[in-house]
Amino acid sequence: MPTNASTAAHALTDVTASHATLRRFLHGLPGVDAVGLEARAASLGTRSIKTTAKAYAIDLAISMVDLTTLEGADTPGKVRALGAKAVRPDPTDRTTPSTAAVCVYPDMVPAAKAAVAGSSVKVASVATAFPAGRAPLSVKLADVREAVAAGADEIDMVIDRGAFLAGDYLKVYDEITAVKEACGSEARLKVIFETGELSTYDNIRRASWLGMLAGADFIKTSTGKVAVNATPANTLLMLEAVRDFRAQTGVQVGVKPAGGIRTSKDAIKFLVLVNETAGEDWLDNHWFRFGASSLLNDLLMQRQKLATGRYSGPDYVTVD
Amino acid sequence: MASAFEYAPAPESRAIVDIAPSYGLFIDGEFVEAADGKVFKTVSPSTEEVLSEVAQAGTEDVDRAVRAARKAFEKWSALPGTERAKYLFRIARIIQERSRELAVLETLDNGKPIKETRDGDLPLVAAHFFYYAGWADKLDHAGFGPSPKPLGVAGQVIPWNFPLLMLAWKIAPALATGNTVVLKPAETTPLSALFFADVCRQAGLPKGVVNILPGYGDTGAALVAHPDVNKVAFTGSTAVGKEIARTVAGSRKKLTLELGGKGANIVFDDAPIDQAVEGIVNGIFFNQGQVCCAGSRLLVQESIEEELLESLKRRLSTLRLGDPLDKNTDIGAINSEEQLSRITRLVEQGEAEGAERWSPACELPSSGYWFAPTLFTNVTQAHTVARDEIFGPVLSVLTFRTPDEAVAKANNTPYGLSAGVWTEKGSRILAVANKLRAGVVWSNTFNKFDPTSPFGGYKESGFGREGGRHGLEAYLDV
Incomplete structure (x- = not known):
């Protein structure tokens, strides 16, 4: 159970005192048995979510979507359309909840801001030389500051996977804290690990703790730009990390799987993972998000089917 | 839940x-x-x-x-x-x-x-x-x-x-x-x-x-x-x-x-804890513990006992007990009235002998034969719940300090059907598994069956x- 939050947080502050202490701490975390982790994720995937539970889960999932467009071809018009969709995902049914946020490149933040003005929808911006993160720190920080100045409510940063894989954890830590500082009190920080590039579950667990120690508000699986993105197993692992981190420090951190979640069925499986791992405190878009673009339309179609009993098909949801 | x-x-x-x-x-x-x-x-x-x-x-x-x-x-x-x-x-x-x-x-x-x-x-x-x-x-x-x-x-x-x-x-x-x-x-x-x-x-x-x-x-x-x-x-x-x-x-x-069996599930301090918890649950609550090779004795290294038990109890609180035909049910019914009374009797004996009994908050259906998932802590080798096969959803938790002690306790039973070893250290798995007198020894898993693998005691x-x-x-x- 959570011990006294301030003392525990203090105990963990020592962890980041030096390269050696940080490394010792991260390498001292319990290992992850890959077979067991994947088996647990698969077994939770067999939960059968029907009727009222399904209706609840679909609405919850819609409210957790970070509706995303991260293309070189993005235009203000495209972002405007996306913003309108985020605010009112189903124009034929006003009871449909808004999504959590729209997620765009930094230069599109003003357009996004305008599009969602007056709604609960947040504007998230990727920054820090997304998706590769291969830029000098000064450039990354400028990227963040510009996005925040333009009104971004949330910043999705990428960690320096090269430094992480080279064992230079303190460098990664310092970068995250610097970005966190640049976010100030205005913007919440999501830290993207690009789990597909970290490749082992042990690394994902270490990265999760590293991110949380450095002050991440959210830990996020991936950019959506590499071959392996969010999976039930890596998300389960990160949910265990935020659960354990809160138990030790009293600080709650959110989780955002991103990339590759396309169907309602998949989204519901992730919500089951949340429910049965981190618990219901995370069943809220302040603490759990889906980074996705095509997922929303499938959720809307399933929502319509539950409401009407008919599957109307893709012509009855908007393409934005 | x-x-x-x-x-x-x-x-x-x-x-x-x-x-x-x-x-x-x-x-x-x-x-x-x-x-x-x-x-x-x-x-x-x-x-x-x-x-x-x-x-x-x-x-x-x-x-x-x-x-x-x-x-x-x-x-x-x-x-x-x-x-x-x-x-x-x-x-x-x-x-x-x-x-x-x-x-x-x-x-x-x-x-x-x-x-x-x-x-x-x-x-x-x-x-x-x-x-x-x-x-x-x-x-x-x-x-x-x-x-x-x-x-x-x-x-x-x-x-x-x-x-x-x-x-x-x-x-x-x-x-x-x-x-x-x-x-x-x-x-x-x-x-x-x-x-x-x-x-x-x-x-x-x-x-x-x-x-x-x-x-x-x-x-x-x-x-x-x-x-x-x-x-x-x-x-x-x-x-x-x-x-x-x-x-x-x-x-x-x-x-x-x-x-019968009284399988020992041995968890070392360098085990993958989250997966070990799953393995413990699977070891003793699979099929309501009515499994001859169940991991009914948890041997946990003393240095991680508290942490592990906390995780285990939290996990047990998420188990869903009820209608066996419901696809989301984790724990079904005990097979017969006779078996239920045997489990009940042994659990009462465990309590009478001074072991500490714990179950998650869990509502049992009013008809049929049901028994809530149960943990016993403060168990020693002398307790009946550590010696007799209960054949039900009842786990006895014992501790050990060294690998030798773990092996000695695991083998200290007239049975010898199954055992489990949880550690991230490959050499320890091999060393311990070789000393366990059990027909099947699982490492970093439990109750895994395959027709190609011989099974026996x-x-x-x-x-x-x-x-x-x-x-x-x-x-x-x-």
């Missing part, structure tokens, strides 16, 4: 299985009444609803069935292996085709969750038949010399915890090697064996090769004592196993026994191996 995300009931439909109001014995390819007309009822343990009335085999029926099996043996054993394999492959495929029906049936008659029968029992049953079908024409190369011969008629007595799977473990290797069988299912779970009889007919299996005799202990006793039985295979309690060993002593019957957990190439030996004259 009161949560905003309440899972709505998701029951598997019963409509897929058609249970007749009464069933006969299956002898010589026909369903027949018992010679003395006796019947007994089989109930669904989750509701106490009577499912069907089943003929109860007596001594005369045993004799009739053994004679049918003897008669069938001549032709069956003379068939080329490739021909016997065809029947076994056919049986395996029919089981796959009817797996949903059989899973629902098994859940109704046994009380275990549909999740387990659907994803565990049935796939393993089919896999077992497929596996031994593959051996039927390769016996020359099994390591028992050229053209090893079958034994004759096998008398097989199986338990109620995995009714169809135990049937598969017994019948598949027996038929593959050219024996014929008379099998007695447990009195609380006769239905899936009787449906299997129908599968045999559907597969066109020659009459008399498989005979099914539902009944109580006296039916089993008559079967194993029958003078024309060449091979006895039994899975069940150690007490009955000893009785059977006495019965067949001095006869020329070949005997294999798969008996040391000491009072029995002898002989089932599964794998080793499983052929019990049915061959070698």
